[in-house]
Amino acid sequence: MGKNISKAVVKRLPRYYRYLGVLEEAGVERISSGELSRQMQVTASQIRQDLNNFGGFGQQGYGYNVRYLRDEIAKILGLDHTNNMIVVGAGHLGQALANYTKFERNSFHVVGIFDVNKDIIGQKIRNIEIMSIDVLPEFLHTHDVEIAALTLPKENAREMAEVLVKNGIHAIWNFAHTDLNLIVPEDVAVQNVHLSESLMRLSYNLKSLREKNMQTSSDVSSMPSEIAEGQE
């Protein structure tokens, strides 16, 4: 129990969950690690290793029962009960998150939205009123909130993270372009979504694919094939 699961494994779990959902919807009852590995483009070995971190969910000669395995992963991820979430920062991104109804299928329910901007306080997003940051502490003490999505500019994010933690939040979904690790005690989980950084990685990959293509095409045409092979 409580075995330390590597970050790499945790990163892959939601993807397994997604593929199993697609299979279940398609009416597939059982699947082998081999077949799943083909669909997901990973090795069957990795799938079996990953799952066995949490227990033996399969059966020799049969494979895995899709519905059962999916339910087990849901439990592992904490999707077997409602997770209430607040959104702190009602800018465009915060509003988009609050509007995204599909989170609810995965147990995540937005129960409050907060902002400092007086002009938008009182507006409603899907029946959820935008409230003033001033009432946030009281809200947290009177409601059962698991997760806070933080969509503020980086200037205000750290300060707000401290307020959240002080008022009992133990999970921060951080969209601000700053690191909270130094701010937040170690019993608080932080998951970063740094969109700018994701975009930069895309830009890097675009660039390096271009360079690779230019290189290989010129290699083939202008170089003796021996050297071209050597560079491959």
Place this chain on the structure above:
Amino acid sequence: MGKNISKAVVKRLPRYYRYLGVLEEAGVERISSGELSRQMQVTASQIRQDLNNFGGFGQQGYGYNVRYLRDEIAKILGLDHTNNMIVVGAGHLGQALANYTKFERNSFHVVGIFDVNKDIIGQKIRNIEIMSIDVLPEFLHTHDVEIAALTLPKENAREMAEVLVKNGIHAIWNFAHTDLNLIVPEDVAVQNVHLSESLMRLSYNLKSLREKNMQTSSDVSSMPSEIAEGQE
């Protein structure tokens, strides 16, 4: 040239870039790998190894010039020239991306937004008109577009990815809850932002921190200290 850089390194580059930006704004001229490692909470060794994949940017006995290093990383990431981007899908998330002006500081400019919904076609977001998907191919042939952000429901995402690729897009920023790898040829870069999966990882981490805390607190109180230590 064209050395294959590991994914792990590419993932860290934008974070270096961010920290160097903060340092430059603060007027810091030079920094050693040791000092940067303290601020970023990584090892100095890793910083030096990472940077040396791309060349020797430092100087023995001095460290790294902040402005110079930042500019070099910008070049590596392709931020030294304008990257035009379109947003395909003008839902809440697509609109949030189009509204996010800070991408521009990093060279990313939204030059078009597309949707199928006739009701919103013609509306403007920051001077950028929402256009019909029907005119997308023509737009791509008459404009210089590097990147397409894909913010459609998963049902339409794959089909649209094919259209984008057919019309010359080589970089897709994928927000749809589906994998495009099988759809897209290998000279097209795909960067996934699966928000639901990120949220699930947060939920997992929250859960496992809770379990760990419960465990250690009960260990200390109820077990002989030898065993408690052994489990630490």
Place this chain on the structure above:
DNA sequence: TAGATTGTTAATCGATTAACAATC
């Protein structure tokens, strides 16, 4: 010059893949 710090090689660590005995 002496001190500081890089660039780079070598050692360690962890994650992935392969192999196969166990077993349904």
Place this chain on the structure above:
DNA sequence: TAGATTGTTAATCGATTAACAATC
């Protein structure tokens, strides 16, 4: 039972960290 496929151990691969000679 025979065939299929898991669970798990062992082998390989890659990434991180440590160490230190080179050098500013």
